[in-house]
């Protein structure tokens with residue numbers, strides 16, 4: 603017969619309790635993973651059908667680039683200091699498709715690389731943007747990768763940047779002769795959404811459309827997969843989770859940032875068929891793949 607002390611009995615029951623807790627947590631985590639995977643499969647399935655056409659089209663990047671270069675066009679980038687803007691700039695500079703590139707931002711950027719020497723930089727005060735209308739003069743193509751977060755700027759600050767600054771810039775660009783405006787928006791953008799982020803994105807998309815650009819391309823990427831320089835814990839956590847998932851379902855809930863900027867470039871090179879085009883996450887991904895051919 604084994605006789606246990608009171609302490610030993612307590613330890614055994616504590617051990618059993620912990621074992622049961624781990625078992626429950628494990629099951630919850632397992633169920634959550636299955637749920638996310640299912641959502642991913644559904645998102646992937648519905649996203650795919652609309653965008654496979656890009657892959658079927660036989661684009662030759664070299665010809666596209668040569669033809670576009672011959673047009674001698676210029677562009678501006680808003681938000682070139684951010685993650686997408688920086689990558690976009692790299693892509694555009696390396697492909698040498700524009701005769702002039704202007705960066706419009708709130709601060710001057712420094713570049714070591716010689717290929718960046720010919721860049722024009724316009725430092726503006728977004729709160730008094732009309733005083734800087736000259737910065738927006740004479741560009742054929744405009745890319746807008748501006749944005750902040752509610753956590754960083756508060757609700758009002760977020761609306762100010764993601765809606766007002768974007769719309770004011772687009773208005774001045776239109777007045778300055780820009781014919782093709784590209785807006786980096788977000789997956790799920792919807793002006794009727796109950797979520798502030800998605801509502802503001804939907805509103806700015808619609809308000810820019812009213813300006814009547816000759817061509818207006820809206821990109822709606824999901825969570826950007828990028829090693830962000832700035833610390834954003836929630837995004838970091840999402841990336842840790844979505845990164846492995848993206849190897850199976852590359853566009854279900856996220857997208858590599860390189861796909862986004864390549865899609866922007868390829869889309870610029872291809873003559874647009876529609877005046878306004880909304881490029882959803884899956885189409886962004888497939889369009890980006892064209893640049894790899």
Ligand SMILES: NC(=O)c1ccc[n+]([C@@H]2O[C@H](COP(=O)([O-])OP(=O)(O)OC[C@H]3O[C@@H](n4cnc5c(N)ncnc54)[C@H](OP(=O)(O)O)[C@@H]3O)[C@@H](O)[C@H]2O)c1
Nearest residue numbers: 681683684685686708747748749750787788823824825826
């Ligand atoms: N992150 C995602 O997962 C995700 C997913 C889908 C869509 N998007 C959208 O895609 C766009 C680009 O995202 P991102 O992550 O590449 O952006 P980011 O790295 O946060 O860069 C944002 C850019 O906006 C500028 N900016 C921010 N606040 C400003 C202010 N008050 N005044 C002037 N300029 C300001 C920044 O300039 P400074 O460098 O001077 O601060 C920077 O150039 C955003 O509209 C975002 O909502 C993001």
